Amino acid sequence: MTTLILNIDRDNDYGEKSGIKGPVVGYSQCYNAAVKLITADPEDSDANALFGALKHYENLQSKGEDVEIALVTGDDDVGEKSDEIISKQLDDVFSEGKYNDCILISDGAEDDYVIPLILSRTKIRYVKHIIVRHNQNIESLYYYVVKAMKDKKFFKKIFIPIGLILLVYGVAVLSFIAFFDLTGKLTTSPSLYALTLVIIVLGAYFTERGFDLRTKINMILNDVKAYSEEARVMFISTIVSIGIFLVGITSTYSILYNIRMPPLDRLLFFLQIFGIWVYVSIVSRALFKIADIYIGGSPRSDTIFYAVSFSLSAELLILGIVGYLRYSLKYVGFGQALESVIIISVGIAIAMITAAIHRKRTAFLSSGNYTNKDQS
Numbered sequence: 011m012t013t014l015i016l017n018i019d020r021d022n023d024y025g026e027k028s029g030i031k032g033p034v035v036g037y038s039q040c041y042n043a044a045v046k047l048i049t050a051d052p053e054d055s056d057a058n059a060l061f062g063a064l065k066h067y068e069n070l071q072s073k074g075e076d077v078e079i080a081l082v083t084g085d086d087d088v089g090e091k092s093d094e095i096i097s098k099q100l101d102d103v104f105s106e107g108k109y110n111d112c113i114l115i116s117d118g119a120e121d122d123y124v125i126p127l128i129l130s131r132t133k134i135r136y137v138k139h140i141i142v143r144h145n146q147n148i149e150s151l152y153y154y155v156v157k158a159m160k161d162k163k164f165f166k167k168i169f170i171p172i173g174l175i176l177l178v179y180g181v182a183v184l185s186f187i188a189f190f191d192l193t194g195k196l197t198t199s200p201s202l203y204a205l206t207l208v209i210i211v212l213g214a215y216f217t218e219r220g221f222d223l224r225t226k227i228n229m230i231l232n233d234v235k236a237y238s239e240e241a242r243v244m245f246i247s248t249i250v251s252i253g254i255f256l257v258g259i260t261s262t263y264s265i266l267y268n269i270r271m272p273p274l275d276r277l278l279f280f281l282q283i284f285g286i287w288v289y290v291s292i293v294s295r296a297l298f299k300i301a302d303i304y305i306g307g308s309p310r311s312d313t314i315f316y317a318v319s320f321s322l323s324a325e326l327l328i329l330g331i332v333g334y335l336r337y338s339l340k341y342v343g344f345g346q347a348l349e350s351v352i353i354i355s356v357g358i359a360i361a362m363i364t365a366a367i368h369r370k371r372t373a374f375l376s377s378g379n380y381t382n383k384d385q386s
Contacts, residue, residue: 011110012076013135014103017063018116018124020084020092023047023056032083033099035106040064040079055140059117062140066115078107097127104131111135166220173216180210247298251291258287275341282332289325293318319364326357 017040024030028046041064048057060081067079082099084092112128114137128134184206218224262283266276296318333350336342 012078012107013070014107014109014112014132015063015067015070015077015079016103016112016114016128017060017079017081018084018096018114019056019060019081020096020124021088022083022085022092022095023051023054024081024083026086027051027054030083032081033103034081035078035103037064037067037079040081043081055117059115059140062138063115066113066138078109093124093127096124100127100131113138115140117141169216170220173213173218173220176209176213177217178213180206180213184210247295250298251295254287254291254294258284258291262287272341274339275336278332278336278339278341282329285325285328285332289321292321316364316368319360323357323361323364326353326360330354330357 019032024032024034024043024047027050028043030043030046034040034043040060044057044060044064047054047060051057063079063081067077070077080103082096082103084096086092109132111133113135114125114128116137117140125134125137184203187202187206262280265283266280269276269279271279296314299314330350330353333342333353334347337344337347337350
């Protein structure tokens with residue numbers, strides 16, 4: 011029986027950097043794949059791991075053992091998605107030949123997460139890690155910092171949490187010192203402001219790099235440009251919705267500005283009033299969407315009705331729950347509590363009626379007892 015020497019690239023560096031799709035089976039094919047990757051990125055450890063697997067293949071073959079070598083690749087979204095792809099590729103590898111056991115060659119402990127996938131198909135003879143030795147002059151702090159800044163996977167794992175912590179901490183500290191300065195309760199030095207701003211800038215930079223916000227913002231701007239070039243009504247609806255949202259914030263703030271109430275009650279009351287503005291923003295966008303569909307001559311869609319109905323239900327539930335919370339905290343009287351219960355009941359009723367209509371319409375459409383006129 012044959013022993014399979016298996017190399018796993020869980021994060022799919024072969025696919026991302028050299029365009030190689032797994033599985034790759036056979037000495038020549040694996041050798042070519044390793045050469046392509048190390049040519050594209052001489053510092054990638056996955057190429058060294060595959061060269062290590064090829065060397066192990068040669069050693070066992072020289073001893074007279076019957077061996078085969080294979081490379082399977084995952085996905086840059088390491089986790090369920092990558093392991094599902096690896097599982098399918100393992101099925102392809104084991105369908106091509108019968109292997110008595112397997113030797114796993116990898117570049118680190120991350121690939122060991124797929125060991126259960128291998129054990130479900132064959133037994134593992136042993137696991138060998140290929141550790142790359144670096145020149146001592148290269149192993150400097152600057153080198154590793156630069157490498158980490160360029161490695162997107164490392165950046166997401168390490169710098170996103172650090173960035174969020176710095177950002178939240180900086181904003182919180184800046185809010186407190188600004189509040190104490192404005193109220194005159196405490197005088198802070200300019201150096202504290204400078205330090206806080208540095209923390210916020212670092213946190214924002216790490217967060218932006220980790221989430222790749224620049225690319226996402228460019229995509230949004232390109233979509234806005236496309237909408238404006240097509241002269242679609244939905245482009246206007248976005249501006250109107252944002253305008254209503256901002257007006258809701260300022261209007262709610264102006265209402266509460268001169269009202270004296272406890273801070274928690276002020277927050278709950280703000281959520282009640284502002285929630286209405288949010289729903290108005292949602293409805294305005296839905297109305298513009300209806301106009302866009304009508305002008306474009308497209309078939310009508312009942313999804314807009316469901317969106318408006320469910321958002322109305324959600325708004326009523328939030329309005330009622332927040333109102334009842336104010337009653338529970340003894341900020342309002344029993345009359346407003348009863349009103350909140352009625353609002354919650356109406357919200358639940360709207361949600362149930364909308365769900366029932368949606369279920370009946372779905373069943374009607376799936377039965378096939380409708381015409382094109384009905385569908386439109």
